Amino acid sequence: MSINKENPKIDFVKNEHEILDYWAKENTFKKLVSKNQKGPKWSFLDGPITANNPMGVHHAWGRTLKDLYQRYKSMNGFQQRYQNGFDCQGLWVEIEVEKELGIKSKKEVEELGIEKFVNLCKERVEKFSEIQKNQSIRLGYWMDWENSYYTMSEENNYAIWAFLKKLFEDDKIYRGTDVVPWSGRSGTSYSQMEIIEGRKLTVHKGVFVKFAINERSNEHILIWTTTPWTLSSNIAVAVNRKINYAKVQIQDGTIFYVAETNLKYQRLNKEFSEKKNWVEGVPKLKTLDQIFKERGGYEVLEVLKGEDLVGLTYKGPFDHLEPQNTVGGFPIHDTSNLKKQSAVDCHIVIDGGKDSEGNDMVVEGEGTGFVHIAGGCGAIDNKICKKEGFVEISPIDNQANFIDGFDFMSGLSVTDPDTAQKIIDDLKDRNLLLYVEDYPHIYPHCWRSGDELVFKQVDEWYINMDWRKKIKAVVDDINWIPAWGKDREHDWLDNMGDWMISKKRFWGLALPIWTFEDGSFHVVGSKEELKELAVEGWEKFEGNSPHRPWVDYVKIKHPKTGLVGKRIKDVGNPWLDAGIVPFSTMKYFDDKSYWEEWFPADFITECFPGQFRNWFYSLLAMSSFLEGKSPFKTLLGHALVKDESGAEMHKSAGNAIWFDDAAEKMGVDVMRWMYSKQNVENNLLFGYDKADEVRKKLISLWNVYSFFCTYANLDNFKPHSHDISDKDLSLLDRWIISKSHQLTADAKLSYENFEVDKLLKNVESFLDDLSNWYIRRNRRRFWKSENDADKFVAYQTLYEVLLDLIKILSPIIPFVAERMYLNITKDDDNENNNSIHLSSFPQSNHSRIDNALIEKVDSLKRVIESGRAVRKKANIKVRQPLNSLKVYTANKEVKSFIQKQADIVIDELNIKEVVFSDNIDEFGKLFLKPNFKNLKMKFGDEMQEPMKSISTINAKTVLGNLLHGNSFPENSFELNKDDVLITLKAEKGSESFLAKDLIVCLDTTISEQLRLEGVLRDLIRQIQLMRKEANFNIDDRIIISGSFKNELKDVISENKDYFMNEVLCTDIVENMENSDYNASFMHNNEKIEIYIKKVERG
């Protein structure tokens, strides 16, 4: 067998499919697992992907990182678990299933049947986990796909039960209340995000209501609200300490307090006049001034500060009802309310303080300057009540109807305008109402049902997080990449409240909490315990997963009191599901020795945003509670994927790119390169243009490879078939080998530090060296007809370098690397010919890194690059030959290096010769500059004097001594060569350059002969261009005719053979009929016409 030729134009995508088939056929992954089965363990823990939709390109980033570090470790012989995880339970699945069913409310789910619904959720998860699996395989993600974990599995759910049981035994689980946005029709709560999506303009009744002050007769607080139903549950009134309040008396003698500026304030004036957020037909709002005047006029008796009102008590509008008088609140008795208050006891004027954005809670302008606080009916109200230790009243049920105890209101819907009207009528009857108006405003609505949202008190289950210190201690043991992750996690831990673990839904962890009629509850820690305590329904549960509705059938007997209780309806917070994974998947509860082998994980990687209070939090919380240590050692976080312009990808915006499309259009090797190259801290701007950029790098690698294959095939190259010694290696061979070993060393470091972006920067520059220097400068060694030792050395060198390079890259671009490997290693007995992924990561041999040589070649490259820059500055194109490059060096080795490489310089710079000079003066003027960095280190703040003394030192002497290896001239401050920097300025007509141990000078004067040579080459170039434009073949022969005069004519005739050979011309004629192509160009302000004609071959 020999190495196959490869087409320079490769279809990367097609190759990926071929390699996938190959891996499947060869069972390559299984071979890898068994190869490393006795190796040291490296434990990677996969964060579960939500199996609810097809995988997105943002998932592919994380999965690429997960895969490539696992592949790197496997190349180093590590044994791994390769376990992928699917996140299965939670509201997001329910929402998608509801969409499929075309239903929108919890009620509809219940009508359908929870069992049916939950089974649909399971089916959805199964369907999408399968799809995600196949997409991951397409990405080249090597996992043990038959052994994935699912968070809906029994082992995962029961592991959480065991965890919650421990907490329960430690008295960390309690029942509390919360006030949440609620949709009556859907019968469910909403998150803040969902609220923002569902805001709509609506008209509500704004009511001005009197609250009589107890301490002062006939004096009232004036309240304004657009939710009259909440008045039923009023607890307190808030003022702003700092603003002015007017004491106003109206015609009938009644006295009101209102914010002074509000009297004449034109509410929603702008909205009304610009008809922005205004509803057609709603009249302009009246000022308080107007309202009072309509009631016979008014008088301001006094102006005082809000502070003076704090502490007053008042009579609420519904104090005659039972809920207002129930100690401990209504309907949920909060037994922790030590003050034994009822709502009436809480009717106090308080300071509103600041809201969540730091603004005053109570402001002038809006309303009356008094805010009615109903702790069971508003999120902010609830916080204030909790802070003040007040009770809460929650007047509504799940459908947002008034519950019993609220007189005529009971049973009415609070969002129904008729209900508002009935309440208004009642207030009017009892002379508590001053005024009613229509008030348009933007109000939250349910984004699914379109219903108005209300705020409802719910009872929820919490974990008391008073042991946060334990978690914080663990955070410091983790290697956070990027490092600021640690601070971010601490920040969250410092600020988090107790962990609310309940959610009133259907599909999720069944919280193992059973409640009893005496108000007690019991947490069940395992299936066995449940069976033991079960008194009813076990037979309906047995054989089913521990989910609703099956587990709900089981009633248990309280182990102490013997009371029979039911499970709460709630499901668990899905982060419990993901947080238990280091225990459930590593068999903590049933195979401790296995767990000890793999815990803690060495590495996890996830998308950073959000996870500090989600997955990372739940992992750390659960692990620090159970074991007191972190479940992972290193955490690599990465940012988000955005579209190419930096905008969020959205289905609706049309800028989303689907993984499947991207994979088949750009190819996954390109994608993986793109992900790997990205600095994980920055958002990745994903798109096809960026992919093209990356593809160029891949093509560059492919070109190197296909060049190698083309000639290796021709010459039937077999690796290691001849012995070669160091002496056989050319300078450039040794140079590229040095570079290659350096790259290998750097690559190892980058992988070990989880910084592959740095690796790819190194690779890209190495590829440039390999392609544009090593191969370009060595091409002739491969072309030449003799099959000599030098040719073999060239092959062997390129082979070794290429092999190491693709091995280094194989974790990142597994497909193309595999193809290259399989082809080039066919005849290499040292290599495992089955897969690059079964080979070992290359070893860097330090002794093969010749730093001095690297520096020399680098300076040679610099010489050439600066030569080009000089040409550009002098406006001399490369086509114009120049005379010489003059070199000064005292180092014999360097001198011989330059001499050996002279042809490179001559070729690249289009010069005639490289000459050597012994006179520094010929290169230009020298200057000495202080090396501040060194001087600072040496003299500290005392560097002024030594710095000045540098100007007294002779630069030429310094440089001369330096280049000849002599010591630095003596001076009073004991300065040495490291304390100065030497610069060089060349004479006119030349350009000089100072490299490490040599000086070069390019002569930019153009002699008449050189100029004419340039003229000829220009002409040749013109004709070559014409050949191309005429679409002639490279080997077509032509006849030329042209209006060549004067010097052009001379220069052609003087160099006739050369000229004709270059352009493959068989004859130059005076006149030509029927030319194939003609063109003209300007020379010395004269238009030159040229005609060419193809010679028919015969």
Place this chain on the structure above:
RNA sequence: GGGCUUAUAGCUCAGCUGGUUAGAGCGCAUCUCUGAUAAGGAUGAGGUCCGUGGUUCGAGUCCACGUAGGCCCA
């Protein structure tokens, strides 16, 4: 309101503990190669390094204040 963070070329980003002429890629312009060729290469234009003040021989870098974004918390 509190915390964190960012601001550098048209765009996306580097710039280590302060140090010499602030870099890269893309884009743009010009040129170039034509035996790896639907590629490749070179050169160039383009920057008040957000602003103001301070520390220093020296500030993109450190400090203070401000401005504008982002994230988190409340």
